[in-house]
Amino acid sequence: MSPDEVLELFRRSGALLEGHFKLTSGLHSDRYLQSALVLQYPDLAERLGAALADRTRHLQATAVLSPALGGIVIGQEVARALQVRALFAERQEGALTLRRGFTLAAADRVLVVEDVLTTGGSTRETAAIAQAHGAQVVGAAVIVDRGSDSARLNLPLQALVQLQVPTYRPEACPLCAANVPVVKPGSRA
Numbered sequence: 437m438s439p440d441e442v443l444e445l446f447r448r449s450g451a452l453l454e455g456h457f458k459l460t461s462g463l464h465s466d467r468y469l470q471s472a473l474v475l476q477y478p479d480l481a482e483r484l485g486a487a488l489a490d491r492t493r494h495l496q497a498t499a500v501l502s503p504a505l506g507g508i509v510i511g512q513e514v515a516r517a518l519q520v521r522a523l524f525a526e527r528q529e530g531a532l533t534l535r536r537g538f539t540l541a542a543a544d545r546v547l548v549v550e551d552v553l554t555t556g557g558s559t560r561e562t563a564a565i566a567q568a569h570g571a572q573v574v575g576a577a578v579i580v581d582r583g584s585d586s587a588r589l590n591l592p593l594q595a596l597v598q599l600q601v602p603t604y605r606p607e608a609c610p611l612c613a614a615n616v617p618v619v620k621p622g623s624r625a
């Protein structure tokens with residue numbers, strides 16, 4: 437699946453909006469990404485998962501580990517295509533942990549899977565959990581790499597698409613300067 441094909445799936449499902457948006461941070465942007473809106477369609481989630489599996493099969497992972505909640509659906513689909521287990525880590529008192537009886541062992545080769553890589557913080561934290569359980573982390577896979585310093589991951593990274601989304605303070609926003617009406621995503625415009 438090419439980057440353009442991935443972006444087209446996002447656009448068609450409303451997961452990538454183009455316009456003038458006020459983000460929850462208060463910053464403005466000309467694009468808004470909500471991957472849950474593409475992943476709500478199981479056939480699209482399955483296709484994206486299969487595409488990531490094709491790119492990571494050579495890593496010979498024995499398990500996929502994803503951070504909840506955003507990574508669970510795509511993690512499940514990558515694991516389905518690789519025919520390995522799909523585990524997720526979830527926050528307990530602020531820290532990601534393995535719960536629900538999920539286990540990893542020294543023999544496990546773990547692929548960390550997320551929907552969107554932004555700062556890389558949750559990917560690194562998820563990898564650290566696998567390592568704390570004695571497993572080897574063989575790589576990371578994401579649908580969208582928003583491109584903030586993936587070198588800091590210290591892991592081989594596969595992404596279906598690179599997407600830099602600039603953000604602006606309202607007073608420095610070129611769309612505000614052009615009097616384009618601003619929309620808060622998630623609310624009806």
Ligand SMILES: [Zn+2]
Binds near residue numbers: 456464610613
């Ligand atoms: Zn603006």
